[in-house]
Amino acid sequence: QVQLVESGGGLVQPGGSMRLSCAASGIIFSRAAMNWYRQAPGKQREWVAIITRGAVTNYADSVKGRFTISRDNAKNTVYLQMNSLKPEDTAVYYCNAVDLSAYWGQGTQVTVSS
Numbered sequence: 001q002v003q004l005v006e007s008g009g010g011l012v013q014p015g016g017s018m019r020l021s022c023a024a025s026g027i028i029f030s031r032a033a034m035n036w037y038r039q040a041p042g043k044q045r046e047w048v049a050i051i052t053r054g055a056v057t058n059y060a061d062s063v064k065g066r067f068t069i070s071r072d073n074a075k076n077t078v079y080l081q082m083n084s085l086k087p088e089d090t091a092v093y094y095c096n097a098v099d100l101s102a103y104w105g106q107g108t109q110v111t112v113s114s
Contacts (some may be wrong), residue, residue: 002026002103004095009108011078012085016112019033021103029076032099036069038091039111045094049080059111063089085112 008020020036033052039045046061049059049069057069068081080094095105 002097003099004103004105006093006105006108007093009093009110010091011111013024014085014087014112016085017081017083018085018092018110019082020095020108020110022078022080022110024039024076024078024095027097027099027103029071029097030073030099034069034071034078035096035098036078037096038089038095039094039107040091043091048093051078084108085110087112 001024005021005023008018012018031053033050035050036048037045038048048063048068051057051069051071055071059067065073065083069077090110092107092109094107097103
């Protein structure tokens with residue numbers, strides 16, 4: 001059974017930083033491309049970042065230069081370091097793993113507010 005468990009969300013002030021983690025089990029983690037998505041209230045889920053199994057990264061324009069995705073294959077974990085956070089970054093953040101199928105975590109809430 002595949003499980004993706006996000007952690008690290010919470011409340012942060014504008015301009016602050018936060019790191020999200022996603023721990024995977026039940027898949028061959030090193031073989032999977034890992035994504036982060038987010039969904040703000042009343043909006044569609046949007047893609048945020050990807051790291052391929054070869055550690056190639058790409059980002060949505062809205063987060064480029066502020067967010068960094070990384071992975072630790074020894075820990076079966078993907079991270080999202082978020083810096084210079086803005087109120088518009090407020091959303092539920094979801095981890096996504098793509099191997100032969102696609103898998104989703106349950107999400108973690110990130111709120112950027114003063």
